[in-house]
Amino acid sequence: MRAFVLSELRAQQYGEATGAKPGALIAPLTWVVMQLLTMSLLLCLALFVRVSPGFFAAANLLLCFVSVFSAVVVEFHEAALHPADRTVLGWRPLDRRTYAAARGTTLLGYVALVTACLTVLPAVVGAGQWAAGPWWIPLYVGASCAVGATAAALVLVLHLALGAGPVLDGLRTALSWIQIIGVMVGVYGGQLMLRDGTGNVEMFAARPPPWFDALPSTWLGDAVAAGSGAPAVALPALAAAVGVAVATSMLGGGLLARAWGALHDGTRRGALRGRAATLKGTLGAPLMVRLAGGRQAHAAFWLAGAMLRRDRELLNRSLPALATGAAAVILGLATDQFGDPLNPATPLALRALPIAAVALIASAVPSLLHNALYSRDHAAGWRLRAAPLPSPAMLADGLRRAMLLYVAVPSVLGVGLVAAWRWDAPLHALLWTGMTLLTVDGVARLLLPTVVRDVPFSRPAARGVALGPIAIPLAGAAAVASLVAGLASLLAGHPLLLMALLAGLAAALPLITARTRARLDARLSGARG
Amino acid sequence: MSEPAIALEGVRKQYGEATALVGLDLSVPWGQVCGLLGPNGAGKSTALRIIAGVLRADSGTITLAGHDLAAAPLDARRALGFVPDEGALYGLLTVVEHLALVSDLHEIDPAMATARGQELTALFEIDDLLGRRIDTLSKGQRQKASLVAALLPDPRILLLDEPLSGLDARAAKVLRDLLRGLADRGRAVLYSSHVLDVVERLCDRAVIIADGVLVADAPTSELLAQSQDATLESVFHQLTRAADVQGLADAFLDGV
Numbered sequence: 001m002r003a004f005v006l007s008e009l010r011a012q013q014y015g016e017a018t019g020a021k022p023g024a025l026i027a028p029l030t031w032v033v034m035q036l037l038t039m040s041l042l043l044c045l046a047l048f049v050r051v052s053p054g055f056f057a058a059a060n061l062l063l064c065f066v067s068v069f070s071a072v073v074v075e076f077h078e079a080a081l082h083p084a085d086r087t088v089l090g091w092r093p094l095d096r097r098t099y100a101a102a103r104g105t106t107l108l109g110y111v112a113l114v115t116a117c118l119t120v121l122p123a124v125v126g127a128g129q130w131a132a133g134p135w136w137i138p139l140y141v142g143a144s145c146a147v148g149a150t151a152a153a154l155v156l157v158l159h160l161a162l163g164a165g166p167v168l169d170g171l172r173t174a175l176s177w178i179q180i181i182g183v184m185v186g187v188y189g190g191q192l193m194l195r196d197g198t199g200n201v202e203m204f205a206a207r208p209p210p211w212f213d214a215l216p217s218t219w220l221g222d223a224v225a226a227g228s229g230a231p232a233v234a235l236p237a238l239a240a241a242v243g244v245a246v247a248t249s250m251l252g253g254g255l256l257a258r259a260w261g262a263l264h265d266g267t268r269r270g271a272l273r274g275r276a277a278t279l280k281g282t283l284g285a286p287l288m289v290r291l292a293g294g295r296q297a298h299a300a301f302w303l304a305g306a307m308l309r310r311d312r313e314l315l316n317r318s319l320p321a322l323a324t325g326a327a328a329v330i331l332g333l334a335t336d337q338f339g340d341p342l343n344p345a346t347p348l349a350l351r352a353l354p355i356a357a358v359a360l361i362a363s364a365v366p367s368l369l370h371n372a373l374y375s376r377d378h379a380a381g382w383r384l385r386a387a388p389l390p391s392p393a394m395l396a397d398g399l400r401r402a403m404l405l406y407v408a409v410p411s412v413l414g415v416g417l418v419a420a421w422r423w424d425a426p427l428h429a430l431l432w433t434g435m436t437l438l439t440v441d442g443v444a445r446l447l448l449p450t451v452v453r454d455v456p457f458s459r460p461a462a463r464g465v466a467l468g469p470i471a472i473p474l475a476g477a478a479a480v481a482s483l484v485a486g487l488a489s490l491l492a493g494h495p496l497l498l499m500a501l502l503a504g505l506a507a508a509l510p511l512i513t514a515r516t517r518a519r520l521d522a523r524l525s526g527a528r529g
Numbered sequence: 530m531s532e533p534a535i536a537l538e539g540v541r542k543q544y545g546e547a548t549a550l551v552g553l554d555l556s557v558p559w560g561q562v563c564g565l566l567g568p569n570g571a572g573k574s575t576a577l578r579i580i581a582g583v584l585r586a587d588s589g590t591i592t593l594a595g596h597d598l599a600a601a602p603l604d605a606r607r608a609l610g611f612v613p614d615e616g617a618l619y620g621l622l623t624v625v626e627h628l629a630l631v632s633d634l635h636e637i638d639p640a641m642a643t644a645r646g647q648e649l650t651a652l653f654e655i656d657d658l659l660g661r662r663i664d665t666l667s668k669g670q671r672q673k674a675s676l677v678a679a680l681l682p683d684p685r686i687l688l689l690d691e692p693l694s695g696l697d698a699r700a701a702k703v704l705r706d707l708l709r710g711l712a713d714r715g716r717a718v719l720y721s722s723h724v725l726d727v728v729e730r731l732c733d734r735a736v737i738i739a740d741g742v743l744v745a746d747a748p749t750s751e752l753l754a755q756s757q758d759a760t761l762e763s764v765f766h767q768l769t770r771a772a773d774v775q776g777l778a779d780a781f782l783d784g785v
Contacts, residue, residue: 279646279659281639283629299633303619310621379617382583387634388606457619526585 036067036117044125051205053132053228057140058212058221060122061147064115065217068151070178071114076159079110081259100260107152107256115148133229139238143220146241149249156252160259216241292401296389300398300456303384304372307457308406313376317461321367322411325360328353329415333422340423341485342431344493354419355485358436361411362443362481366473368403369444369451374461381458385527392524393517396452400444404437408444412436431498432488438505439484443477445512449519454527532595534559534608534686534717535580540589542575542741549575550741552589557686557719557734562712564732564749565721566761568769572741573721574614577688580719581611594685607635610684612675612692620664624655624674627663628681635682642681649677652707653700668695676704687711687718693727705731729753729761739769 043063047056072079080103119141127136212218220241227234282289284298292298307314332338332353339350375381384395416433420426450473484505491498535557542550549572557563567573578584580591582598582605591598594608618627628650632642650656653673663671672695679687687708693701708718708731722728728735728749735752737745745752745768749761756763 279625279643279650280629281632281637281642281646283626283633295633295636299630302633303622303630306622306626307619377619377621379615380619382578382581382611382613382617383619383631383634385583386581386606386609386611388603388636389634390603 032071033113033117036071036114037121039063039067040118040121044121046201047205048125049129050202052225053126053129053136054218054222054225055205055208056126056129056221057122057143057224058215058218060118060126061143061217061221062215064118064144065147065151067118068111068114068148069155072111072152072155073159075110076155080107080156080159080256100257103256103260104253111148111152115145118148119144132225133227135231135234136224136228139224139227139231139234142238143224143241146238146245147217147220149245150241153245153248153252156256157248160252160255292398293394296387297394297398300384300395301401302398304399304402304456305406307375307377308372308402311375311377313461314371314374317371317374318364318368318407321364321371322361322407325357325364325411325415328357328360329418332357333418338419338422340419340425340428341489342428342492342498343423343425346492351489354432355482355489357415358439358485359478359482361408361415361436362440363474363478365403365408365440365444365477366447366451366470368407369399369447370470372399372403372456373452373454374459375457376461378458378460381455384455384458391517391521392455392527393448393520395456395524396448396520397513399452399456400441400448404441404444408440409437412440431502435484435488435502435505438502438509439481442484442505442509442512443480445509445516446480447473447477449516449523452520453523455524458527532592533557534561534594535719536590536592537576537580538590538592540576540579540586540591542572542579542584542586548741550579550586553738553741553743555736555743555746557717559685559717560712560715561733562708562718562720562731564728564735565719565738566723566725566728566735566765567738571738571769573738574690575741576738577611577690577719577721578613581609581613581688582606583611583613607682608685609688610679610682610686611688612672612679612690614690615668615694618663618671618675618678621662623660623662624650624666625659627674628678631678631681637682645681645683646677649680652703653677669697669700672696673700680707685716687716688721689718690721691723692720693722693724701727725761725765735761737765737768744768 040060040063043060044056047059051059123137123140123144126132126140129136208218220237223234223237227238282295283302284292284295289295289298292301329338337350337353339346339354341351341354389395412433415436416429419432420429423429451470484501488498488501491501533556535555537553537555540550540553540555542548553572553576555576565573565576575584579586580593580598582602591605593605596604596608598605619630622630628642628646631637632639632646637645647656650659653676655670655673655677658666658670658674663674666674672692676692679689689708692704696704705727708720712718712733720728720732732749734747735745735749736743745764752761752764756767
């Protein structure tokens with residue numbers, strides 16, 4: 001614990017990523033706690049007295065497993081092993097065991113906190129169920145701790161066995177998305193379950209699907225319920241769960257200790273060598289450079305793309321903005337309200353969510369552009385400020401292109417694929433996707449002078465910058481996108497007019513750029529020296 | 530090239546209530562290594578960042594290689610290479626990516642950039658680190674990468690803010706020899722440092738500023754001749770009105 005206090009690595013990593021001071025670090029952790037407690041509370045309230053104690057325990061244990069697994073993957077660097085620890089270890093006379101103790105305490109503290117958040121409510125609320133016996137609380141707490149430890153240890157084993165790299169980075173990004181969308185859909189679904197008067201929840205609990213019965217959490221939940229009156233019945237299952245938790249923890253802990261040692265020794269020896277690389281006089285292939293409009297414009301685009309792909313903190317700050325659009329699509333699919341807006345026969349009520357999805361995706365644009373002004377590498381912003389650029393607007397334009405290519409296009413194409421499947425009308429989905437992309441790009445071009453007030457990636461990231469002073473651009477983007485999407489929907493059944501709208505949008509893009517370039521140049525010239 | 534490489538006239542910079550530069554006048558001719566000295570907070574880094582076009586002066590004119598930085602920023606910026614304090618590179622890029630980025634931003638011929646990059650990385654012994662991400666490099670390695678990036682466009686004017694910071698003895702000697710060679714070939718170097726003996730040995734001229742005001746501007750030999758013990762350190766203490774450092778140190782040691 002002393003080592004933890006002396007070199008609180010999680011705080012250091014978090015502070016480095018967010019610019020927060022150590023004293024202000026309670027807030028993000030409080031947010032995690034509140035989020036987990038809310039999810040746990042919703043599930044407890046939705047299931048209380050409506051399902052059997054076995055199902056109640058199984059559902060909560062499953063939530064515990066998924067949440068702990070996800071939390072440790074998403075915050076693996078902060079909680080378990082951060083490559084940037086080299087900068088902490090590099091010059092300090094820190095013993096290998098002290099480092100391991102500090103890291104171990106950080107990890108244990110984090111896992112214990114997350115597990116406790118997901119355990120306390122089901123343990124207390126579950127004890128009040130009519131069929132729960134007096135041994136419910138100790139048995140449930142034991143089972144939940146075993147599940148939490150197993151989930152965390154599994155992450156360690158998977159992470160360290162697979163090795164850090166694109167697979168884990170991809171998984172981390174995917175889980176970040178799942179968490180954010182899950183919270184949004186979960187809150188919506190939770191209140192639906194609370195208000196459900198049709199007995200769907202009871203029916204599901206009474207006859208769960210086979211996959212649910214096959215889960216270890218279901219066996220353990222049944223054992224907790226059965227043992228709450230006679231604990232001896234639950235002991236074999238509980239002992240097995242604890243045994244699995246201990247075995248995976250030992251394996252994960254061993255791998256982690258080895259990784260810590262390698263990091264420590266590698267830092268001490270300075271033996272980390274680079275991958276073989278040869279000097280290149282330029283970043284881009286000739287065709288790419290020509291498409292971008294010159295080497296400087298391509299460099300601005302390339303740098304923005306690299307930062308969007310590699311700066312995980314930037315990605316995490318940007319995800320919530322995009323996730324609202326994804327949540328609209330998922331809710332539309334889940335509630336059967338994601339109708340084809342280009343089919344004249346679709347009732348107006350069923351066109352609302354597809355139009356809302358376009359508006360929400362477009363309203364993410366100002367947030368993404370604004371977030372890209374901030375970076376952990378902000379000190380290097382002088383490079384762009386001092387560069388001999390004939391038009392500083394190319395810096396903002398490079399950011400727009402990168403944001404479009406790496407963020408907007410994949411998101412909109414994803415929505416387009418879902419729409420093609422759901423509407424069973426690939427042509428309509430293609431037209432809708434095209435309209436969305438043109439709208440998103442148009443909104444981005446319109447908002448560049450308003451939102452990009454400084455050289456990209458040149459400001460220090462600080463807590464709260466994700467929101468920023470972008471309420472008006474955000475509302476404007478949503479309004480413009482709703483208008484365009486609504487108009488497109490009204491033109492359903494008039495293919496010529498619809499094509500004219502798309503052609504008009506495409507023609508407007510270069511005009512918008514031409515109109516805004518002078519303002520953007522003036523603004524970014526002012527931001528440079 | 531009759532005009533000076535760097536010319537500052539009445540450059541003023543204010544940060545809120547604090548004044549960093551008070552009408553600074555400075556001229557650095559071609560073929561000279563000029564040392565920029567001053568105590569902490571004197572305004573050295575601010576002056577360098579304004580000359581590099583990273584910060585905007587509140588008033589005054591800056592002329593680089595005969596081009597007004599405000600009126601002809603492109604030509605002025607093209608003449609310049611800059612190494613800021615602590616390097617300040619993109620940690621998420623590899624060394625090779627960073628050098629290619631500099632090459633593209635300065636529109637250096639790719640073949641020339643490759644050849645020059647190979648020479649410079651070999652000279653500073655970082656040619657085996659090209660594939661490493663910059664945030665995994667040591668402070669000295671980052672400083673070397675920063676120097677290579679500044680020299681890559683073959684600038685006619687070089688601005689250096691504490692360039693020896695973190696460098697090992699060999700790299701420091703390489704840099705000193707390189708700067709001397711560049712000046713001998715007609716380039717201008719403005720070199721800010723706290724290491725007075727290096728300035729003493731390397732610089733043809735020393736400029737001392739204190740509280741944003743220029744307090745001395747003379748050839749190094751002249752400044753040394755004026756000092757009591759022929760060191761730049763005593764000139765520095767005298768001109769910057771430093772407290773009786775030796776007396777304070779003695780008083781502290783008496784209590785140990």
